[in-house]
Amino acid sequence: MMNELRGRLVSEGRRSSMRLVAFFFLLLCVMGCGGGRGGSSGPSAMDSTLVITSLGDADYLNPVIGATVTSSNIFGLIYPSLLQSSFDTSTGLLNYMALEKQLRRGGTELKKPEAALARSWTFSPDHKTLTYHLRSDAFWDDGVPIVAGDFRFSYMLYGNPRIASPRQQYLAELVGAEKGAVDFSRAVTAQNDTTLVFRFHKPVPEYLALFHTSLTPLPEHFWKDVKPEEFRQSSLNQNPLGAGPYRLKSWKQQQELLLESSASANLPKPGNIPIISFRVVPDYTVRLAQLQTGAVDVVENIKPQDFEGLRSAAVPVEIKTVGLRVYDYVGWSNIDREEYLKNGRITPHPLFGSAKVRRALTMAIDRQSIMDGYLKEYGELADSDISPSLKWAYNSSIVPYAFNARKASEMLRDEGWVPGPDGILQKAGRRFSFSLYTNAGNERRNYASVIIQQNLRAIGIECRLEVQESNVFFENLQSRRLDAWMAGWSIGLEIDPMDVWGSDLETSRFNFTGYRNPRLDQLCLLAKEKMDPLQARPYWLEYQEMLHRDQPVTFLYWIRETQGFSTRIQGEELNISGVFYNIDDWTLRPSATLAP
Amino acid sequence: MLTYIFKRLLIAVPLIFGVLTLTFFIIRLAPGDPAAFFIQPGISPNVAMQIREQYGLNDPLLVQYLKWLMNVLQGDFGRSFSRAQQPVIEVIASALPITVTIAVLTLIANFVFGIIIGVVSAVRQNSFLDRFMTVGALFFYSMPEFWFALMMIILFALKIPIFPASGLNEIGAEGFGPFGFAMDRLWHLVLPVTVLSINGAAGIARYVRGSMLEVIRQDYIRTARAKGLPERVVIMRHALRNALLPVITLMGSSLPFIFSGALFIEVIFAFPGMGRVTVEAIFARDYPLIIANTFISGTLIIFGNLLADVLYAVVDPRIKL
DSSP states (O other): OHHHHHHHHHHHHHHHHHHHHHHHHHHHHHHHHHTOOTTTSSSOGGGGEEEEEESSOOOOSOTTTOOSHHHHHHHHHHSOBSSEEEEETTTTEEEEEOSSOBSSOSSOOOSOOTTBSEEEEEEOTTSOEEEEEEOSSOBOTTSOBOOHHHHHHHHHHHTOTTTOOTTGGGGTTBTTGGGTSOOHHHHEEEEETTEEEEEBSSOOOHHHHHHHTOOOOOOHHHHTTSOGGGTTTOGGGGSOOOOSSEEEEEEETTTEEEEEEOTTOOSSOOOSSSEEEEEEOOOHHHHHHHHHHTSOSEEOSOOGGGHHHHHTSSSOEEEEEEEEEEEEEEEEOOBOHHHHHHHOOOOBOTTTOSHHHHHHHHHHSOHHHHIIIIIGGGEEEOSSSSOTTOTTTOOTTOOOOOOOHHHHHHHHHHTTOEEOTTSSEEETTEEOEEEEEEETTOHHHHHHHHHHHHHHHHTTOEEEEEEEOHHHHHHHHHTTOOSEEEEEEEOOSSOOOHHHHOSOTTTOTTOTTOOOOHHHHHHHHHHHHOSSGGGGHHHHHHHHHHHHHHOSEEEEEEEEEEEEEETTEESOOOBTTBTTTTGGGOEEOOOGGGOO | OHHHHHHHHHHHHHHHHHHHHHHHHHHHHSSOOTTGGGOSTTSOHHHHHHHHHHHTTTSOHHHHHHHHHHHHHTTOOOBOTTTTTOBHHHHHHHHHHHHHHHHHHHHHHHHHHHHHHHHHHHHTTTSHHHHHHHHHHHHHHTSOHHHHHHHHHIIIIIISOOSOSSSSSOTTGGGGHHHHHHHHHHHHHHHHHHHHHHHHHHHHHHHHHHHHHHHHTSHHHHHHHHTTOOHHHIIIIIIIHHHTHHHHHHHHHHHHHHHHHHHHHHHHTTOOSHHHHHHHHHHTTOHHHHHHHHHHHHHHHHHHHHHHHHHHHHHOTTOOO
16 A cells, blocks of 8 residues: 555656656746857847956046056047057067157057047157147047147046045156145146147156156046045946047946947047957856857966867867066065064075075076976066066076076085085074965966975975965065065066165065165166166166076066957957057957858 | 844844944954055055045044944945945945845755755655765765856856856847846856755755654654545645754755855856955955945844744744744
8 A cells, every 4th residue: 555655656756757857948948049149040249249358347437546457448448548559569669659740660550540639749858848739620429529628637637646546656757746746737738729738847758758648538528527535436437438439338337348339439430349348257267168168259368278278169269478578486585574674674684685595596496397387388487577578678698597406506505505404404503494475366376386395395495385365465575574475576568676676675665575786776767867768778788687696586487478369359469568459440250140 | 923023133233233343343453455456566655545545544443443333323334445436335235136036046946956855865765766866965965066166167058058157148138128138147047056056955855854754754644644645645735844844944044054155156157246245345355345245144144043933933833932
């Protein structure tokens, strides 16, 4: 009886589970129809949409305060600019272009300066007054002309301490800045709608004057009623008025930001691709999977170990690289930081105080193996913080220290470091033992740190690896609580290293090593004083030799940043000044089903 | 019962308040600086100072606390540091519905699958199916969810591309019409809800199985069978109802777990829900947002527990509150 009942129950159960399976199948079919994937069933929204993924969202669509990478990418598309710049790969110099004038001749001129608001400029012989002549046929998206007053208004916003613009450094040479506050009645004046004048308190090289005066403008008529104290909270930050090839279509924060081609644009023209979508996808594996399935078109910073998989993906993907702007290094505290923190006295660090010891450490680290194992052809050995991409300043005659553990041991012995009973080097009772700190979540540095640990162990140095959450790591670095660490810098296209190497440890905010070299300070000053950057070349060559000799840090390698591009994108030209440098010229190849 | 609920609610107020105060001080004592982003070469050192001034972080800690207290008492949790000065309430208002949708779907899936598996296992105790389900449940129960999520994406979005890997909707989903849009949304929720619920369902299945086995051996079940009732009625109406009593209390207490599970699911699947808001707020040291999130999750835990107690009294007349 019982068995019979059970049997009935089981067969009923089977029937109902069959029903359940059938129901789910049906549901999936219905959903599948609803969520039709782009490209597989006739023309779809994907054919007119370029999808760019990003790790994080834009913050403010306002160039005065926007600070995220995504925001900067969007500014270039929706706002006008005074000048256009292009990076000359043959010299490594930036060229600034107005409609009818260029800073330099020659080199590759990839982009015609049709989007520049300035027709031309004149620079006074004393290098203190820069006058722009603006075009009169440029309009904001609402039809109001773009005038010199908009620039004056915008610079006052950039310089307002209440607004706290992260770009206020650009105003440092303007009249009044030397006394603490820019005098806007003299520093930036609009003589008429098409004449804009900038005045500097000291002679400034022309390229720097052009660079620092080409901050993105905001429309005065649109923003003038917003009080500085409410500037960051204004809803206009989410509904910008621009004048570029694109304008904002919609923005679902932390999800997706859509730009549409602006039909009325004449700076230089409406964008070719109708819609550009910036999608926030925080997880790297997911971004990669979406690139492989064709759900997205551009993924930045692809890791070298994923290239193979991408090349054989169902949807063809191209790997593209730009110049060398990022390097990793191992930092050694050159000074006894405890003594400095306690008594303000500067004495050499007991382990890393001697340049010879630091050179030995560099030789003991097999940098080539780290590159071969992780970056492969996407890395280049580094000898200083001047990138090989900046050819005009780069010192190519420096020969990198080759990996040589024996020589490193000898150099350490010369400095008094001899093996102790436990195999670890000792000097006056002190063991050569330290912790190497790095920030969490960086696979490349994790990989490198393990090799460094093994390399150092081989010559009798004990190196413990410590990983810290990024905020904690950075705070420890700033407050000089670390003896040795691994980190990286992303360099600007203008060389200005005083913040990192300046001997005055109070003002050089990023001189975490405590390296002090008066000659290096002098070289930086001399180079800055030259009105033509090419004349500063000898100073930069000596600067690199000095860093190579003293090894305040062990420079590891330059990293060629890699981007994954769907092959349906055409006309893209990548440049060290930006991946989306000519995005308004890109086109999308239509999907196969659309082809005639 | 109403007096009991009222009393519990009254106790909840100082409790939540204490948690918030503790959070206020703990996050300020933790290393890290909300203005750290602005400390980099090429950015004037004044910026970080001006930003700190704007956020009111230059005041002494006690002054900061008093200001915060006055604002919170007026229902103002302040503005987010990291999200373009948006009022914290707005950030949460846009994130909460997404997480609630995931949580409700997960809760339903948890209980539906958990109860089905548990009942079948119990009814067919020691059979191959029971062992298979038990092993399967333990396997999924012990699997780290973030890893499982990535495996599901690689399997069902990359190798066999039938589900989307991230996002809430397809590009251009607005053009599908309201039904198509809703279906597209559900389609995007299949993977995350599966990942979140499979672990919970496995746990609930173990509970239901145990409790069901106990009930099936009771005298009144034998009586029901002796009356000649069909086995289905015996199991569904007589056994399951009683077996579910301990399980129902799980409903309240599993809410906070589902919310914390949503934390990484939202990061992996790129959903702008509470989980992602919390994670990003912590990394950015966005104090007002961290405190408001603590408020939401603290309230949920307290109400979840209250709900569990009240539900228990509702379904079991022997319990008096």
